[in-house]
Amino acid sequence: MKGIKDFYKGKRVLVTGHTGFKGAWLARILLNCGAKVSGVALKPETRPNLFGLLRLKYKLSNHFADVRNFKKLKEIILKEKPEIVFHLAAQPLVRRSYDDPLYTLETNIMGTANLLQAIKEYGRVRSAVIITTDKVYKNKRLSRAFKEEDELGGRDPYSASKVAAEIVIDSHSRSFFGVQDYGVSHKTLVASARAGNVIGGGDWSEDRLLPDIVKSIFEHDGKVIIRNPGHVRAWQHVLEPLRGYLLLARELYQGKKRFSGGWNFGPNAENFLSVEELLEKTFGILGRGSYSVKKDAGKFEEHVLRLNSDKARKLLNWRASFDIDKALRMTLDWYRGFYNGEDVIHITDQQINSFFS
Numbered sequence: 001m002k003g004i005k006d007f008y009k010g011k012r013v014l015v016t017g018h019t020g021f022k023g024a025w026l027a028r029i030l031l032n033c034g035a036k037v038s039g040v041a042l043k044p045e046t047r048p049n050l051f052g053l054l055r056l057k058y059k060l061s062n063h064f065a066d067v068r069n070f071k072k073l074k075e076i077i078l079k080e081k082p083e084i085v086f087h088l089a090a091q092p093l094v095r096r097s098y099d100d101p102l103y104t105l106e107t108n109i110m111g112t113a114n115l116l117q118a119i120k121e122y123g124r125v126r127s128a129v130i131i132t133t134d135k136v137y138k139n140k141r142l143s144r145a146f147k148e149e150d151e152l153g154g155r156d157p158y159s160a161s162k163v164a165a166e167i168v169i170d171s172h173s174r175s176f177f178g179v180q181d182y183g184v185s186h187k188t189l190v191a192s193a194r195a196g197n198v199i200g201g202g203d204w205s206e207d208r209l210l211p212d213i214v215k216s217i218f219e220h221d222g223k224v225i226i227r228n229p230g231h232v233r234a235w236q237h238v239l240e241p242l243r244g245y246l247l248l249a250r251e252l253y254q255g256k257k258r259f260s261g262g263w264n265f266g267p268n269a270e271n272f273l274s275v276e277e278l279l280e281k282t283f284g285i286l287g288r289g290s291y292s293v294k295k296d297a298g299k300f301e302e303h304v305l306r307l308n309s310d311k312a313r314k315l316l317n318w319r320a321s322f323d324i325d326k327a328l329r330m331t332l333d334w335y336r337g338f339y340n341g342e343d344v345i346h347i348t349d350q351q352i353n354s355f356f357s
């Protein structure tokens, strides 16, 4: 933590999507480092939510605004004057993207384009990390994990929106934030970050496996309904990719041009588990729970998604440090603490400190 803390101390950092699951964790880490944090996002959607539990509204410079509104976004950037930007605001749910594809496309594509344009017009951001997803890769049923240079492609509306966001990021990087013009016509380096399915305390989103399990066990009768027991996912604790984003933004800030571009931050091979395997592990740790399968046609989701993170390992010295058991135990400890009425800020800080040390 010390290296990261020393770097972020006093830095002006904007986090979009800070009212969401990953954004709230990231904002808390940055605040703990002593950064001057601002945030742009919609009001939190779920009750409860991590943004409220961590009392972020009172600890950072908070803006409830829509990233589809360029004028507003630019106003906020001009006011907050960030040196570093993490863009996490998005409609992140595959199944919801089938119900509202236009909203998903507008938010994820135009939200990204608006942010990059605002950064360009402001001109003083040094480092921007834009979060996309492991679902940007064209799934050709490869026997190996996806590398950063693999072909992109998205079958469902969410994946399509993030692929388009990647293309916007790449074209903006080449047209306006090109490494050859760095220090001449601009001072900004931009990267995109692709991670897998993250788990961790404080997520109550709909249609996500861990929140569904947690709600059923701690709030209902312990029976979980799942749709795709055989789907394999890259499960990782939320702190793992967040550390990758923090390391990446630091390198970009320091003007290291080779760090612009796409980055994978996936878990180790043993963390690739099917939904069914993850459920069984979770029930084992909690000592209770059962599930049934409810198939629903028409909402296709990719089966197997594996990320190759060799680039991050080699160049950023980043590696996933938790195996799936550790990631799950930490997640379930967090929720157990919350449902037992313990101090959530304390639990969150303890987990951040133990992870970074």
Ligand SMILES: NC(=O)c1ccc[n+]([C@@H]2O[C@H](COP(=O)([O-])OP(=O)(O)OC[C@H]3O[C@@H](n4cnc5c(N)ncnc54)[C@H](O)[C@@H]3O)[C@@H](O)[C@H]2O)c1
Pocket: 016, 017, 018, 019, 020, 021, 022, 023, 040, 041, 042, 043, 044, 065, 066, 067, 068, 087, 088, 089, 090, 091, 092, 107, 111, 131, 132, 133, 134, 195, 196, 197, 198, 199, 205
């Ligand atoms: N959670 C995962 O497993 C996962 C995996 C891969 C990638 N991601 C990506 O990480 C990022 C954060 O995901 P999350 O899990 O924290 O999601 P989340 O739903 O918890 O949070 C989304 C955030 O985006 C904000 N947002 C949504 N629409 C907006 C709009 N129109 N204007 C302004 N803000 C808006 C919300 O207010 C919220 O703060 C997203 O870009 C997502 O695609 C998440």
